[in-house]
Amino acid sequence: MRKQKTDLLQGTLDLLVMKTLESGPTHGWDIAQRIQQVSQNVLSVNQGSLYPSLHRLELKGWIAAEWGASENNRRAKFYRLTSTGRKELSAQTETWERVAGAIHLILQKV
Numbered sequence: 242m243r244k245q246k247t248d249l250l251q252g253t254l255d256l257l258v259m260k261t262l263e264s265g266p267t268h269g270w271d272i273a274q275r276i277q278q279v280s281q282n283v284l285s286v287n288q289g290s291l292y293p294s295l296h297r298l299e300l301k302g303w304i305a306a307e308w309g310a311s312e313n314n315r316r317a318k319f320y321r322l323t324s325t326g327r328k329e330l331s332a333q334t335e336t337w338e339r340v341a342g343a344i345h346l347i348l349q350k351v
Contacts, residue, residue: 254286254294256337259322259330262304266321268311269295295320303329 261272272295273286298304303326311317322330 253337254290255298256330256333257284257286258291258294258298258320259303259326259333262320262322263327263330266319268309268317268319270311270317272320298326301329302326 257276258272261267261275267275269288269291273288273291276284276286295304295306299306299320303323304320305323306318306320308316309319
């Protein structure tokens with residue numbers, strides 16, 4: 242069966258962006274690529290969703306951004322997880338795992 246790419250819910254995207262930034266600062270295109278690669282091409286992040294998510298996370302103080310040069314020497318905005326963002330990532334991960342576990346139980350039993 243061929244894997245179908247799946248769009249992400251807003252809150253889920255924020256969580257995945259923060260998780261991606263946990264390994265270090267990077268730019269938006271790389272965040273989208275990492276999510277797609279790690280999900281084995283199941284999850285696809287379009288720019289129309291990614292950049293509002295990055296902006297939202299920056300406004301909340303969970304990530305910070307600064308301009309720099311990308312691998313191909315182009316100007317790019319690099320995002321990093323803040324200490325507040327690390328705490329939020331931990332809390333959201335715990336909540337996500339609890340909810341996903343409950344959904345899994347229902348799918349198996351009902």
